[in-house]
Amino acid sequence: MSPLILYLAHLAVLAYALVGGVFLAFSDFIMRSLAQTDGVDTMQAINREVFHWAFMVLFLGLAPVSLLLAAYGAIGVGHGPGTVMVLAGLIYFVGCFGVTVAFNVPMNEALAGMDASEKKTVDYWTRTYLPRWTFWNTVRTVACGLSAALLLFSLVWAAQSQGS
Template sequence: MSPIIFYLAHFAVLAYALVGGVFLAFSDFIMRALSLTSGQGGAEAMQAINREVVRWVFMVLFLGLVPVSLLLAAYGALVVGHGPGFVMMLAGLTYVVGCFGVTAVFNVPMNKTLAGMETSAEATLDYWSRTYLPRWSFWNTVRTVACGLSAALLLFSLAWAAQSPA
């Protein structure tokens, strides 16, 4: 295995786990805590979180993992091959589809809808409690699992490739 790919894959395992940890916090307690506030307070807090998340380290990791994942998937399929390469490919594709894809298709549209709403409006409170909280939380949990699975699959593929004869 190329040394560059080897180190990039180790970085990706850590990055998958870090991104997944952020999602886990939301699935485990942040959304539950926001649901216990007044609907207006929870929706307003989530609007602020959604504005701030795009500004720093999380977004660099989240977006940066897309090309890294695609590179690792291609490398696993085309260069490593066999069992370890297939697992490496699965790790990359799991992140791209299960984390990034779910975010783009489900979570971001809900965030945009919430961002355009006045937090004191009755329609916002209804959207927040009946639609946003349950659906956003479900899809966030899917992202959490996808990140954890990507990290585990990539780590497993690296260990398997290290045990395989060259």
């Protein structure tokens, strides 16, 4: 395996886990806490603040890295570990990045345009946003964790295959 790809893959395992940890916190306790309080204003603020560089570099940067790793796994690694590497990359790209673009971002944008003091906003928040956003966020959490585990497994498998 190319040393550059090897280092990139190790960094991707860590990045998948870090991004998944952020999503886990939201699914595990942040959204429940916001549901118990006047969370609309707070979630609107969170959705504005998420665009700062640290999280976005990891989250957005993993999309092309995941596709690169999937392609490399298919072309450069081979059947067993390569297939697992392909799965790791595609699961992140579809299950985290794709879900974010298709589901979470549109809900965030809808919430951003609402006045937290209006009844229709409270209805949207409690009946639509909280359950749906949290469901899709949990999908992202699982996708990140699975991608990290699969990529790590593929790296170990590839290293063991080279040693024998």
